[in-house]
Amino acid sequence: MSGRNAGIAERMQGAFAINVSDAAASRHQANISEAIRSVDVVAPSRIPRWRMRVPALVAATVVVLPIGAALAAESATPGDVLYPVKRIVEPAVAIFNEDIIAAHRVDELARIVGDPVEFDRIPAAVSDARDAVSTLPPGHELRTEFRAIADRVGRRNAQDRPTTDVPQDEDRSPVDGQSRPAEPYVPPAPDPTEDGRRGDGDVPHTSVPDTTVPGTTDTTVVRHDVPPATSDTRPPPVDEAPRDEPSPVRDHDGSFGDTTTDGTTRPRTDR
Amino acid sequence: MSEYPELDRLVDGIRRRSDDAFTDVYTLTSGGLASFAYSMLRDRRLAEDAVQQAFLELVRSAHTIKGDGRSLRAWLFKSVRFNCLDEIRRRSRRPESLMAEAPDSSVVADELELTExxxxxxxxxxxxxxxxxxxxxxxxxxxxxxxxxxxxxxxxxxxxxxxxxxxxxxxxxxxxxxxxxxxxxxxxxxxxxxxx
Missing domain, CATH: 1.10.10.10 (Winged helix-like DNA-binding domain superfamily/Winged helix DNA-binding domain)
Known part of the structure; x- marks a missing residue:
């Protein structure tokens, strides 16, 4: 205690230094002993606090993670990391909403068709969607939607066919321009349940675009789901195809095909 | 070992809720605790109650006490301080009518032997x-x-x-x-x- 504060200490102790009276001290000690006897003597847990929280964390993870993954997978498309989760969850959701699977497949197809990057996934998506909508009753709006998308795919496929500067008996690979034997092209068949020409409710087979293996120089063109040609189906005129959409077929340099004088797009053939 | 060797020896007994350890700690610390409480409350009876309350809280929290005698002493002073602050808050909230009904302060001072x-x-x-x-x-x-x-x-x-x-x-x-x-x-x- 410094000298200048000695006065303060002396004054403060003189004013406030007290002792608990004997009566109060006896009463206090009796009350403390009573409290010691009555307190619930619970041995302190030797388990660290963080370890006591582990079960709660695990339980929360088990509950929260699957729900979060299922919700996040709702908008997944084929090829996404969460797409398998979506396929696993679907049957459970379908108990409450029978159309959900078909709705998902058609929605995925629509999104894939709109994205040129997903070009190589279109055939599988069309196949899945066709299987899914086949379970729906004739005239269902998802059938109509599927047919519209399938038509669009078919028209785009027709657009990507070689035109005047390519020999008629050959088809050129959109990848490297190498010739290969031509295959007969079959356009998508219209939905018979919608136009009344067929009433059996079957979903028509649809032509899907030729694809090549991305990132390789393999010139093999794979044709998916090409049904046999029928007499009443014809390829839609090239002029009817929408001109504002680029061809999903890309060259090696990532560009789309050349645009011809009539506005259609065809693969490059100058290599 | 802290500057309070007697308390150092009693800390373990406090953790085990030994009656003797509590008695000894009370004897060693009650004077300082009561003086501190009295300086805050200016009421001897309330100051003693604050000290008792601190020890009853120590009984409940005995197993959480860590460190040596110095830590135990600081724990008790902190507890008394909070008890006094609670009492001061209670006083400030007390309605004027109740204050008016309180006994005459000179009588209370005589009964409790308040220090001038x-x-x-x-x-x-x-x-x-x-x-x-x-x-x-x-x-x-x-x-x-x-x-x-x-x-x-x-x-x-x-x-x-x-x-x-x-x-x-x-x-x-x-x-x-x-x-x-x-x-x-x-x-x-x-x-x-x-x-x-």
Whole structure:
């Protein structure tokens, strides 16, 4: 205690230094002993606090993670990391909403068709969607939607066919321009349940675009789901195809095909 | 081993809720605790109750006490401080009507043998904040070290030193002012004078 504060200490102790009276001290000690006897003597847990929280964390993870993954997978498309989760969850959701699977497949197809990057996934998506909508009753709006998308795919496929500067008996690979034997092209068949020409409710087979293996120089063109040609189906005129959409077929340099004088797009053939 | 070797030996008994250990700790610390509580409450009976309350809380929390005798002592002072602050808050909330019904203070003073406080000191202390009064009491009534004051007040050590230094300087100045003028210079001092 410094000298200048000695006065303060002396004054403060003189004013406030007290002792608990004997009566109060006896009463206090009796009350403390009573409290010691009555307190619930619970041995302190030797388990660290963080370890006591582990079960709660695990339980929360088990509950929260699957729900979060299922919700996040709702908008997944084929090829996404969460797409398998979506396929696993679907049957459970379908108990409450029978159309959900078909709705998902058609929605995925629509999104894939709109994205040129997903070009190589279109055939599988069309196949899945066709299987899914086949379970729906004739005239269902998802059938109509599927047919519209399938038509669009078919028209785009027709657009990507070689035109005047390519020999008629050959088809050129959109990848490297190498010739290969031509295959007969079959356009998508219209939905018979919608136009009344067929009433059996079957979903028509649809032509899907030729694809090549991305990132390789393999010139093999794979044709998916090409049904046999029928007499009443014809390829839609090239002029009817929408001109504002680029061809999903890309060259090696990532560009789309050349645009011809009539506005259609065809693969490059100058290599 | 801390500067309180007797308390150091009793800490283990406190953790085990030994009756003898509690009795010994009470004997060793009750005087300082009661003085500190009295400096805050100015009521001997309430000060004693605050000390008892601190020990009853220690019984409940005995297994959580860590460290040595110094830590145990700081724990008790902190508990008494909180009990006193609760009591001060209760007092401030008490309606005026109940205050009016309270017995005459001179009668209470006779019953409880209240110490007559140095009027100069009382007027000077009335000018300090609650926190400054607590710091002065811990330092000069109980005689805690700066580090112990920091623990009880839940401050850092430099902050506790600085705050205590400021409170001491202000108290010295106030005491000098009261002694030289002999009259109150501020509203709170006038209030103390009016009460007298």
């Amino acid at each position: 406080i140095d009027p100069v000191l009382e007027r000077a202390l009335a000018e300090l904040t609650e926190r400054q009064r607590t710091l002065i009491a811990l330092r000069h009534v109980v005689g805690l070290s700066g580090a112990e004051v920091a623990t009880v007040m839940e401050m850092t050590r430099p902050a506790a030193y600085a705050a205590t230094e400021r409170a001491e300087r202000r108290l010295r100045k106030l005491i000098e002012g009261v002694e030289s003028n002999g009259s109150a210079t501020s509203p709170s001092m006038k209030k103390v004078e009016d009460k007298r």
